Amino acid sequence: MIAKVIVDVPSRATDRPFDYTIPAGLIGWVEIGSRVGVPFGGRVLQGFVIGLADYADVDVSKLKPIAELLDHVPPLSPDLVELAQWISEKYFCALTTALQVMIPAALKGKADSVVTISEEEQDYSWLHAGEGDAPWLAFIRASGGPVRMAALQERFPDDAAAIKQAIKLGILTEQVSIKDRLSVRKVLTVYPPDNEALAQEALANYSARAAKQQEVLRYMLENREPITMSALVETLSTTSGTIRAVADKGLITLREVETQRDPYAGRNFKRTEPLPLTEGQQAVYEEIAEALDAEASRVFLLHGVTGSGKTEVYLQTIERCLQYERQAIVLVPEIALTPQMVERFKGRFGDSVAVLHSRLSNGERYDEWRKIREGRAQVAVGARSAVFAPFQRVGLIIIDEEHESSYKQEESPKYHARDVAVRRARQHGAAVVLGSATPSLESFAAASRILSAASAFSVSDDSAKSSGGAALLPMPHRVGNRPMPKVHLIDMRDELKAGNRSMFSRQLHEALLDRLEKGEQSVLLLNRRGYSTFVMCRSCGYTAQCPHCDISLTFHQKSRVMRCHYCGHAEQAPEKCPTCESEHIRFFGTGTQRVEEELAKLFPGIRVIRMDVDTTTEKGSHEKWLTMFGERKADVLLGTQMVAKGLDFPYVTLVGVIAADTSLHLPDFRAAEKTFQLLTQVAGRAGRHELLGEVIVQTYNPEHYAIVSAQHHDYAAFVQEELKHRRFMSYPPFCRLIVVTLSDEQLTLLITAGDKLASTLRQLAYESGVKGWIDSDGSRFIDILGPVASPIPRMKDRYRFQCMIKYRGNVGAIDLLKQAISMISGPQGQPPVQISVDVDPQVIL
Ligand SMILES: Nc1ncnc2c1ncn2[C@@H]1O[C@H](COP(=O)(O)OP(=O)(O)OP(=O)(O)O)[C@@H](O)[C@H]1O
Ligand SMILES: [Zn+2]
């Protein structure tokens, strides 16, 4: 038996399966998806088995055997392995990178080996020039057991040759192991007395001085249940010492017990019953149910206005899916994955919900993952990577707020969860529901067939073949026909003319005052993307820059340290301007701090909760603030993007947007779309229940279509206008993009490589006959732009250039790029400079 193994070295040269024999003892254990340790170039590496074969392409006697099987149950199933292959091709990354992203970090043990002295008694002084043992050998002897190679390497860096020689000569025996960094969590648990009579007797005979111990024993006799040490300590307000003393007498038993870390343990979720659906919800539900009944892999775009009750539709379609004994995956943006959100799913499906998100510790994540794989969970709720939840039979994948750019992973593999979901659904015959009040233009165009099926963008591209594109399911009304909140635009230029220099317009000021008087709540949004704080001198304009990257340093209030969030460089914030010595060096905060100060000044006694990067770094803080606000312990919830998403509080009747335009002028072709989405989302937080809602948007661009259409809750008008711009500028959804970033420390090398890549690409495109608009309807074209300096022209001391490929239709752009890169690479496939590829980029840096 031969196993085809992908080793965990993400380089082009190793990005192919290598053959290994399966030792007799492992045959039958090694499967597709198994994680193994294999000898590779003198080391042992971790790898995944992606195929099994009876014969090898090469001489079997030359093959090495698999060294170790790392898990008895393969962490990946064959369908996930296939999905990884698809990802590596579509997103231009090494297959191992795609495989690794699918397993929890806790499983990523590092290959390591230990050595022992083969014959302890032997005299090995001949190994070196000196007397007795060589220092490294003495070290191994002294340790009296196996010594990690890594430790030897570290301690005796110059003796590598000698140590390796000793292994070759058989003086040292090497054993290879790849250990999981994670051990299952154990909890010290107290067990009730085995011998009751003895315990009763002891209880009666306890001396008065040991009253505390007596209390412990009495408790354990009365409650004949195991209890964790910490719980018992708390219940009896005693100490672990006291409990141990009782155990030492043999009256009760202490045992380490393996536990599942359930981050939501101990929290009671109120069970909810399905609500009778509104007419709008019912119609949508039936469409999706039909696909579930037929096990048809269909894609739906659920376009429901804020407050239209999308969540209830999700819940009831999940229920239907579970009836068929198939599982459901719900993706929500990381930022919206609040306990309130989780509660909605746990409340309906209880313990069969597993939650996966980045705030969990590695161990917690691993436990939730195991819960899914072992079939103890049927519903997975999580951020982006939950799309890889190891379910056997996926029936439904829901992507809430599908327009969110956080569904795209910014590091390799640079996959988009929406596209991966569509692909995975196709493998399983599952339905995909993309939900949003403000669908991305790509998804909307796909679903409403604005573009022909041949047009090239993600959703239609994949589903078109199997199901004829996505289906649009509109829910244009709020539950109970509650009106959409009225949105007022305030032209801040008029405020200035009227002599108001405050950041609050007169209207917003009045409205806030009114809510304070009525005891209603307000949400205030400060629209700032890249919500960083930076340091600037007011006298000379100096700004603190990272010495390694062309980017401003971010100021951290608490530690007064300035940090670069690309390379990690950190330095103390200066007291004086380093260029002009002026003391007028200022820290420009997220702005939320300034708003908070101003609120306190204008409305004495106002209770404000501020939510931004500074106040939500601590684990659980996000939740704490939202709970406080929900309990009406604050009048105003002030924050960045975080306050715009998914919140549902009945007493919020006012939403204020301090500056609507800050995201409008970013150098990003999606700037208008992002602004429209943000305004619509935040406006949707008002008046969702009995009380009517009002929204006040302050802007310097009251005529901009993104702002005007948000004012009128008019998605259609926005889309129409935006599509015009996209078509004119030739941007998605009218084409697809690939951004190729080249980087190097040497500028000249970089320029040469960039020019070479672009010209090679142009030549290849020309030869393949797709340069320019070649079809009469323009359905096929490719255009290569650049090289130009990247928006961040230097990062980590490396200069950066980019080429952009715009293409449409089936032009094999990825293949052309692959070919071009290999043509400019050296004989071993090494590129002249570092090249990174982003397919369907969301953020272009
Ligand atoms: N069928 C129903 N009957 C009564 N109330 C409902 C029904 N469906 C949903 N609701 C309620 O309507 C409110 C809005 O629903 P939900 O939060 O699901 O809206 P949404 O479409 O997800 O909005 P957003 O996009 O703003 O998050 C919630 O308070 C929810 O409990
Ligand atoms: Zn200065």
Ligand SMILES: [Zn+2]
């Ligand atoms: Zn930096």
